[in-house]
Amino acid sequence: MGEAWRYLRDRPHHECADYRYWADTELYEAAARGDDAHLAVRKKELKRRAFLTVADQTGRFAGYKRADLLLRDREWFERLVSNTQYPVQLIWAGKPYPADQGAIDLFNSLVQLSHRYPNVAVLTGYELALSKLLKQGADIWLNNPRIPREASGTSGMTAAMNGALNLSTNDGWIPEFIKPGVNGFLVPEADYRHLDVNEQDNHDAYHLYELLEKHVLPMYYQRQQEWTGMVKQSMADVRVAFDSGRMAREYYDKLYV
Amino acid sequence: MEFAIDQALEIYSGGLGFLTGSHMRSAHDLGQHMVGIGMLWKLGYYDQGRNEDQTLCVDWQQKLYAYLEDTGITFTVNIHGADVWVKAYYLPPYVFGSAPLYLLTTDFAENDEVSRTISYRLYDGNTATKLAQYMVLGIGGGKLLDLLGYDAEVYHLNEAHALPVAFHLHNDKAEVHKRLVFTTHTPEEAGNEKHPFDLCLEMGYFGGLSKAVVQEATGIYDDSFNLSLAALRLAKGERGV
Numbered sequence: 001m002g003e004a005w006r007y008l009r010d011r012p013h014h015e016c017a018d019y020r021y022w023a024d025t026e027l028y029e030a031a032a033r034g035d036d037a038h039l040a041v042r043k044k045e046l047k048r049r050a051f052l053t054v055a056d057q058t059g060r061f062a063g064y065k066r067a068d069l070l071l072r073d074r075e076w077f078e079r080l081v082s083n084t085q086y087p088v089q090l091i092w093a094g095k096p097y098p099a100d101q102g103a104i105d106l107f108n109s110l111v112q113l114s115h116r117y118p119n120v121a122v123l124t125g126y127e128l129a130l131s132k133l134l135k136q137g138a139d140i141w142l143n144n145p146r147i148p149r150e151a152s153g154t155s156g157m158t159a160a161m162n163g164a165l166n167l168s169t170n171d172g173w174i175p176e177f178i179k180p181g182v183n184g185f186l187v188p189e190a191d192y193r194h195l196d197v198n199e200q201d202n203h204d205a206y207h208l209y210e211l212l213e214k215h216v217l218p219m220y221y222q223r224q225q226e227w228t229g230m231v232k233q234s235m236a237d238v239r240v241a242f243d244s245g246r247m248a249r250e251y252y253d254k255l256y257v
Numbered sequence: 258m259e260f261a262i263d264q265a266l267e268i269y270s271g272g273l274g275f276l277t278g279s280h281m282r283s284a285h286d287l288g289q290h291m292v293g294i295g296m297l298w299k300l301g302y303y304d305q306g307r308n309e310d311q312t313l314c315v316d317w318q319q320k321l322y323a324y325l326e327d328t329g330i331t332f333t334v335n336i337h338g339a340d341v342w343v344k345a346y347y348l349p350p351y352v353f354g355s356a357p358l359y360l361l362t363t364d365f366a367e368n369d370e371v372s373r374t375i376s377y378r379l380y381d382g383n384t385a386t387k388l389a390q391y392m393v394l395g396i397g398g399g400k401l402l403d404l405l406g407y408d409a410e411v412y413h414l415n416e417a418h419a420l421p422v423a424f425h426l427h428n429d430k431a432e433v434h435k436r437l438v439f440t441t442h443t444p445e446e447a448g449n450e451k452h453p454f455d456l457c458l459e460m461g462y463f464g465g466l467s468k469a470v471v472q473e474a475t476g477i478y479d480d481s482f483n484l485s486l487a488a489l490r491l492a493k494g495e496r497g498v
Binding site: 022 | 282305411
């Protein structure tokens with residue numbers, strides 16, 4: 001599909017999501033006023049509605065999205081979910097393609113796993129309403145597709161519009177958005193062209209655990225101000241570049257003429 | 258193929274629908290002169306329930322939408338040598354704040370059971386059904402605009418599902434090239450659908466054009482027909498990601 005890149009020079013911006021429908025305006029208003037305290041209060045309120053979420057992973061459970069990457073090192077996973085200093089709530093949700101037995105099996109294995117931990121949940125009915133609820137409630141939006149398989153992966157945009165930070169591999173829309181440590185967290189890119197899938201998954205899982213344990217969770221619990229700063233940056237960046245009003249205008253003015 | 262405009266209108270599955278839903282809402286807010294055409298999936302993508310042990314249960318439940326207007330417009334699309342009746346419903350902008358959207362269905366009394374199932378399931382697993390869905394969306398969508406007297410300047414295909422509209426418009430290649438815009442979000446080879454060329458032909462996917470004409474127009478001479486590649490070559494502008 002080399003031809004796919006032929007027109008890239010003049011193409012309008014990446015996929016987008018509309019601010020009016022998705023964004024939490026109260027969060028944006030607090031950010032605009034510089035009212036960090038209210039920003040935190042509002043996010044907590046949204047979180048209470050979505051029952052104390054910390055990290056979410058959602059999607060179709062397509063293989064390359066690696067919904068189970070966080071389970072790759074079971075010992076490390078155990079340590080993460082049983083950490084009492086930095087407790088986490090993990091939520092998975094998504095609707096596997098009904099004919100994709102592999103995806104359904106993966107979903108079911110996560111359901112089985114969730115029975116063993118009080119702070120791990122797998123939700124059904126991931127449609128617009130649940131999607132919005134989870135994005136409002138999440139602090140971290142986990143997205144770890146196997147590079148370079150993700151075409152788009154837009155759910156992180158609307159998560160950012162609701163004050164969640166993206167924790168992601170560098171694929172899909174992420175390379176155009178993320179400034180690591182400034183508006184989100186990035187799993188360092190594996191040299192995937194020279195690695196087999198197994199090695200790539202090991203690499204990414206290792207760095208995902210490292211990031212969570214050493215950077216993301218300590219910041220969330222110990223350095224609230226820094227966290228809020230990143231949330232505001234992420235909300236601002238996503239609105240500027242990824243509101244679908246811009247996409248619709250560019251389609252209309254450039255592509256349709 | 259799918260639009261995620263509101264939770265209550267369950268004709269979507271995931272990312273592509275979320276994107277087109279956002280697009281339709283933004284187009285409405287900006288007052289753009291455009292309409293959307295999609296399918297009224299009777300059973301949606303599926304309802305995600307649970308079995309007794311909490312494992313996933315795929316439920317298929319009929320959806321009923323009182324707020325959709327019956328346009329009274331019906332017409333036929335020739336699929337596999339037989340005329341299939343198509344009816345158009347309408348989602349007015351005021352319901353959810355989205356650009357006008359027409360939704361096509363084959364699920365009514367004029368059709369036999371097989372034809373009715375064309376608009377049952379979003380992304381049906383059966384290849385022939387899937388091709389028939391694309392034909393209803395593409396050829397049917399083109400016919401609907403003709404019947405409405407809409408006189409569209411540009412036809413925007415978001416992914417290649419509605420590609421048969423290109424064959425509906427195919428007076429000459431330059432005309433199609435001028436009016437067709439294609440955007441894709443799956444530049445990866447494996448993500449792009451291919452189907453046996455002869456099956457497409459047999460189904461009437463090319464709207465009565467001969468194999469030679471389609472080969473010439475798309476530059477595809479393989480035994481399998483790559484929908485995105487064809488869309489890319491027929492359209493004037495496209496956008497990969």
